[in-house]
Structures are given as structure tokens and as C-alpha cells.
Amino acid sequence: TCPHLHSKVDTHLPLKQDDNWGETTTAVTGTSEHSLSQEDIVRISKDLDDSVGLDCKRYLNVALSVILGLVVFLTPLAFLILPHLLWPDRLRACGTACEGLFISVAFKLLILLLAVWALFFRPPRAGLPRIFVFRALLATLVLLFVLSYWLFYGVRILDSQDEDYQGIVQYAVSLVDALLFIHYLAIVLLELRQLQPFFSLCVTRSTDGATQHYNLGQLSIQRAAVVILENYYKDFPVHNPALLTASKSRAAKHLAGLKVYNVDGPGENNAAAGIAQSQSRAMIAAAARRRDSSHNELYYEEAEHERRVRKRRARLVVAVEEAFTHIRRMQEEEQKKAPGDVMDPREAAQAIFPSMARALQKYLRTTRQQHLHSMESIQQHLAFSITNNMTPKAFLESYLTTGPTLQYGKDRWLARQWTLISEASVTSGLKDGSVFLLKCIDFSLVVTTKKIPYIQLAEEFIDPKSHKFMLRLQSETSV
Template sequence: MAEPGQAEISMEELALDIETSERHRSLPAQPRQDDNWGETTTAVTGTSEHSLSQEDIVCISKDLDDSVGLDCKHYLNVALSVILGLVVLLTPLAFLILPHLLWPDRLRACGTACEGLFISVAFKLLILLLAVWALFFRPPRAGLPRIFIFQALLATLVLLFVLSYWLFYGVRILDSQDEDYQGIVQYAVSLVDALLFIHYLAVVLLELRQLQPFFSLCVTRSTDGATQHYNLGQLSIQRAAVVILENYYKDFPVHNPAILTASKSRTTKHLAGLKVYNVDGPGGNNGAAGIAQSQSRAMIAAAARRRDSSHNELYYEEAEHERRVRKRRARLVVAVEEAFTHIHRMQEAEQKKASVDVMDPREAAQAIFPSMARALQKYLRTTRQQHLHSMESIQQHLAFCITNNMTPKAFLESYLTTGPTLQYGKDRWLARHWTLVSEASVTSGLKDGTIFLLKCIDFNLVVTTKKIPYIQLAEEFIDPKSHKFVLRLQSETSV
């Protein structure tokens, strides 16, 4: 007959499997992870370097599918940006070349000052090209639902500016075939100078404006209540959402639905323990309606009595769980320390023998992993982390620790404490789709009291905006003489 603690664990694991299967029923099929790798793991003495497992093939095909997917909106924005950039950079050169192509015989000779302007135009265009590449042609951090207002305004401003210069150039220079080539060169130089000033305006609007913090954003995860606070500047709602998501993957602990399933199973177990008895018989209280009413009243009364004693059960249940976790943790620490000690002994023996056949870190990890696999699996099951770590990832981490000569404590840190989402596999954060829900327009700026949601498949992030208060500092002068005092001693003392 199973012990109560063991029966409870099996029920929780069963509830977790049911909920996980229902949640992922609509998702594409993925290779199933073996949950019993702690019992079936054996040492591997030799492996082929060119073999591919089914999991590797699935990962490669998934990466190919993600890479060939086309985002028409993104590529359209890139194409328009490249076309506008080429027009801006080629316009000054066109101003200088067209007179030599259309009326070369009527142009006046370009003197030393004019040739110096050529050098100025060349270096300014090179600086402008590098500045535009550094500010605008960067890999996108996220796909936004709406256009960026400031970028659209700057692009419109540049387009109108270049069209105005072309209009003036066509009316005053092309039609009249101006013979003063030095004036034409100065005209091109003035265009390049104006473009440099517009780029400075872009740096102020896109980069410098948001540096000073104005708002404090409270981000709360809807499932477990994990909370973080971020100070942001004057950003739109959609750009603030991007900043929050970038920090979410490194600041928030990984979302573990197994812990939430345990609390649900505890509630279900308490409700299942309630029993209802009909003392009036089947015909009392006006038939079926009376039976239903009496049962509901009995359920309410029993639930109230159950609630009065449930806190004691919760206390002892949590105490038992903590005791079990400490026990599993102690066994795991001892097993890992013994495994690492065995590795050090093998290294010292190989150095004394001066053997040519030396094991690489991967083979060493596969050799010592079976000695700690069972203890590690039991600890992960007790702390409900078994779905976060696969056997392959654990062996890779073990090989990494052996390669860098890390201690057993450094190896265990990834499993004893829950880390951020980026610490785990890419399947938990790669290509995750988020939905921004906001009553206000996502292109509008943050305001005091703005609330918006970031939704994904498993949970929501609720964001509340508070304005940082204005701080008024006042100075108070302290007289240096106020720190001085006089010590007077009485002659009538007992000394």
C-alpha cells in the first residue's frame, strides 16, 4: 500500500499531465521527452559525431520554417527606407554631375575653393551614410502593430526637403543652365548640411528623448503574481511594451504551470472529500427541487466546516513538501559532489599515466551522469521542474561545467534556484507571439494611469503606469557654531 505522500505526488503528476496535454493539443506535435531518464540512463562509452537524433531533425526543420517565413510589412518598410536613403545620398551627386552632362561647354572653370568644396561634400556624405546606417539600419528588435510616428514624420520631412531642393534646382539651374559651377557646388553643400541637421534631429527624437525617466511601470504576471518595476521615458505604448518584453525574459522567473496545477489539485481534492446526505428522503421538500436545495445548503455548510480546518491541512502539507525537498536536495548535492570527485580522480590518474587516449568533456559528462541522474530526477519531480530540463540539456550543462573547471555548486545552481526564461531552452522564448491590448491608441504616449495588457498563450502581463513625482529639494543652512559645546566639570566629585 502506498504512503500518503507518494499517493499525493502521483495525483498531482496525473493532474499536471492532463492539463499539459489539453493545453498543447492544438499545437504541432513535438518529440516526447522521456520522463524516466533517471532510471534508464546508462553510461555511453562511444558515440558517432555525425549522427542526428529525431529531436535534432525536428529542431532543424522548425528553424527552416521560421527562416523562410516572410513578413510583407517588414520587408516593405525596409524597401521604402532603402529607396529613400538612396535618393537622399544620390541627390547631391546628381546636382554636381548634371551640369557637366547637359551644358559642359558653358560652365566656368572651377577654382581652388570649388575643388575644396568637393572634398567637403565627399566627407560629409560619408559621415551621413555611416550615421544613417548606425541609426536606422539596425536589426529590428520586435514587430510593432502600428508605424512609429517619429520615424514616419522624419521620413516625410526628408522627402519634402529633397523634393523642394529638386524643384528649386530644376527652375533656377536646369532651366536657365546656370554657368556658375561654384554656386552649384555650394548649393549641393547646403543640401548635405541640411541633411546632417535632420539626422541630428532624428537622434534627438528617437534616442535622446526617451532617456530621462518620467514613468514607473508595474508589470505583474497574471498567473503567479510575479512583479517587476521599470522606469521609462516618454515612449508610446507599443514601444514601452517592447521594452517590457525585452526585460521580461531576463528579469522574470520562468513560468511554471506545474506549481499552479498543484494548488488546483489541492482544491479539487478538498471538494471531492465533501459528502452530502439527504435526511428527508426522496419525497421531502417538494420533490426534486427540495432535494437540490437541501443538497446545496449541505454543500455550503460542509465547505464552511472544511475551510475552517483546511489551513491546518495546508500547513502540514507545505511542511511535508519542504521536508521532502530538503531531503531530495541533500541527496542530490552528495551525488553531484561524488561525481565531480570521481572526475578529478580520473584526471589525476590520466596525468600520472601520461595516457594518449584522454576523454573529452562530453564523454566525461556521459560517464558520470548516470551516478547523479536518479537523484536529480527525483529532485526535479519534487520541485515540479522536470518539464524544464531534458536529459540532453543537463548533459550539455555538465560538459560545460567540466570544460570550464567549475565546482559542483556552480553546476547545481541552475537546478536549485529557478532562473529567468532565457536560461532555458529556446522553445520557451523563441518566436513567442504577444498581443497588445489597450483602450488607448498604441501610438499614443504613456500617461499617468495608463493600463495595458500583453497576452500570450499561457498568461498575461498586466502593466500599470504611474508618473514619477516631481521632487523639490530645499537647502537648510547649519551654523557651524551649533556643533560646539562646553564641558564643565564640578569639583565636588567622588573621584
């Protein structure tokens, strides 16, 4: 499932976890019985709630599409069956050519069925706030086309009870051919038209300024928003509000250092103007002195933070390497035991996790990532690494490097509601200079559109003889 525009907000909140799991983690060894814990029950119920989501608009669109598809596919068959039901005695015999047309109709309908299924009946990627214009136009065109064929069929064939059955079959074949051409038109409008890039979109996250650029074709604003959101979860690093608190605390500390004292007291009304001017001058002078020293404080704070991160990282790497070395020794010992006494990867992960839990927790706290990784997710990743015989470096890569949003739990992206804000209509196409916002609860994505310039290439001919030269040697040269 992909996040969609104007969808319902999931009211289920992630379970609270203990922030001190690094100090309270204990090893679990031995073979445990398979039973459902309370956490498993909560997780299963949450997955069921996420999978059962009612969207009346989406189901209505699917129902209308299915009804229109049935009408389209049953119409040629009805054209062939109705004469046999209404006036079978007056029909002329169908010859060899007519029977060959039956095969043509059957295979063309089969091809049309597969083509429509591949193009239209795909899982929806997102719910759009407005109707998809090209798809609605194609559906209207198909409906008018089928109604026109039914009108002609009722006037010229049903009323007159035409006896030429071969002509009726050819009429049904012409309908199927026209439907195949409409499907080709749908491929051009819905798929091929947007392949050639025309616009370059700059997407900037409003909080930390993370930026990505995407080249898109001729799309509407709402469809461009869907493409941007699909790429956002794999290209942008996860949004970490904890990293933004440092600048806010530094600004608050800077303002808190500015103190102005009124030595005359509040009762001196006759000197209020002079006091206000002296206070302003004092604040300006204090702010200037504070500004001169703030960059030094920032430099030393960042240097100290980097030193702590390197120290925590080194301890974490050593702890993980020792834990994986212990795992390899355990695997060698387990191979000598009976098959029934072998410890599974989950139990092995629970056994070695306490040896690295404290170092990992301190590193995550220092880098402000403790809210992104729970103890359960770390143990699952550790069990996955053990199962696939991954190295310690491969296990640590998820914690040493900030990854995209999809790398983390579903609570980070599954239930997020996005709102599209645009001055222009969301069904209108992209234009040079178009600006729109994709807003959620925590932040917003600011999208600016630039048209890709027209590229003019010129050719310059280089004469092959221009590369040739003659070397004249003299007798005096020592060659």
C-alpha cells in the first residue's frame, strides 16, 4: 500500500517502548515453546486493522469500471446471439467465411481482455483528490461508442430482423476492432505520453532542507504529486525531528543570555524614553557580543559531538564484532550436537543481544536515533543477519548510516496523511514555474517546477588531413 492524498488517518499509535532497554536486556537461551505473546496479539490485530480499510470512493470506481467492462465484452456476444434467439428461422446459413469470423472475434476478445486487465485492473497506487481526466474521457468515449453501436444495431438489425447473419457477424467484428483501437489510444494517453521528460521538479523538505530533483513528463499536478511521494519514501532520508532541537535550543540559549536591568525602577515615568533607549542600546550591544562568541561555541559543540559519536561508534563496532565472533563459535558447537538441540536464529539473536545492547543504545542516543529503532526491530534485524550469514559491518550499516523512510517501521509512513495544496487546479498539467505543496502533520514538501530547456546540437566537421603532419629530420639532430 502506498500513502495517498486525503486518506483517513490511522488512529492506532505505536506501542510505547522502554527507553532503557540497553540496561535491562537479559539473555534468553534454550528452546522456547511456540506461543503467542501479548505483543504478538497486538501486532496481528494492528496488521488486520491496517489491511481492512474502507474507501468508498475507491470501491465505487472499481465497481463502475467492472460494470463498464462487462457491458463492453458482452455487447459483441449479444450481437451474435440475439438473432438466433429472436428470428432463427429467417437467418441465412453461415458459411466458411462466417465461421472464420467467429474465431477472429473469440481471439480478439481474449486479447482485449488481457490488455484491459494489464492496463486498467492494477492495484491502485494512491487515491487522488480529483478525477483522473484522461481515464474519465476514455471511459466516456467507450460508453458513447458502445451506445452508438447498440442504437445502430437496434434500428437497422433488430427492427428489420436482418437475414444476413454474415453481415451481423462482421458488424460485431468491427466493434471489437474499434475497441482494440480505443485501447491503443488509452496506452498512448495513459502510459506513453508521460515517458518523455519535459519538466524538472525540485522537491525540498521544509524542516531540514533535504532536496531531490526529478524529471517528469506531461502529467497533471495530482499525478506528479503521487510520483513525488512514491520516490520520497525511497530517496529522502528519514525525517528525524530530534536533530532539529539542537538549533532551537541554541537559539533559546542565545536569547536567554540577553538580560536588561532597569536600575531606576518602574516608577520613574519622567525618564521612560531615556530608559527605553538605553535598554535598546544595551540589548544591541549584548547581541553583538553574543554573536561574536556564538560561532566559537557552535564550533566547539560540533567538535565535541563528533568526538562523542566516533567514540560511541568505535565501542559499538567492537561489541558487535565480539558478539558475531561468539555466534560463529556457537554455530561450530551446534553442528556437533544432535539436530533437535540446534538453536534457531531468533534464540541466537536473543542470546547475544545483551552483549551489544548497551553500546548500541548509547550510540543511538548520541546520534538521536533511539526513537527510530525499538528493541524488537533490532532483534529481528539481528536474527535476519544471522540467518543470512551477514558480517558485522552489514548488520551495523542500518544504524551507522541514516536510511530512507521505507527502511524503518510502518508507523513511520503507512498511516501518514498527505494534503495537496496548489493555487492552480490539481487536474491541470505541469507548467514552468508551477509551485505546490505536499503537507503532512510534521513537515511539508515544497515542489517547484522548471521546464527542461530545448537543446540545440551543432555538428562541426573535422578534416582527417588536419591531424597529419610531417617530421623533417636534419643531419645535425641526434635522433
